[in-house]
Amino acid sequence: MSGFSDGKxxxxxxxxxxxxxxxxxILTDIANLYVHMAKAHSQREEIEDDIAEVIINTYLLSSRLGLNCSDIEELVVKKLKIRLLKEGALDFDIKEILDYFEGQ
Incomplete structure (x- = not known):
C-alpha cells in the first residue's frame, strides 16, 4: 500500500x-439536560448550557457528516414555517424562533 492510502x-x-x-x-448533553430539568433547584444557566452544548455538538456532527450548516438552517426555517401553518399563528414560540432564524 502507498503512504497516501494509509493516510486516507x-x-x-x-x-x-x-x-x-x-x-x-449529544446523548450525554441531553441526559444532563433531563437531569437539570428534573431538579427543582437547577439554575437557568445550567439548562441553557446543556441546550447550547446540544446545539454545538449537533452542528459539529453535521459538519463531520459533510452537511452544510446554512443548508440545515434553511431547512429549520422551512420546517418552522410548516409548523406555524399547522399549529396556527397563535404559537408564539414557533414565531419567535422563526423570527430569530430569519433575522440572522
Missing part, C-alpha cells in the same frame, strides 16, 4: 471516531 485510511478512521464521540456527547 487513518483520516477515515479518525472521522468515524470523531463522529462516534460527537454522537455520545
Amino acid at each position: 485510511e487513518l483520516d477515515i478512521a479518525r472521522n468515524i471516531k470523531l463522529i462516534e464521540e460527537l454522537k455520545g456527547s
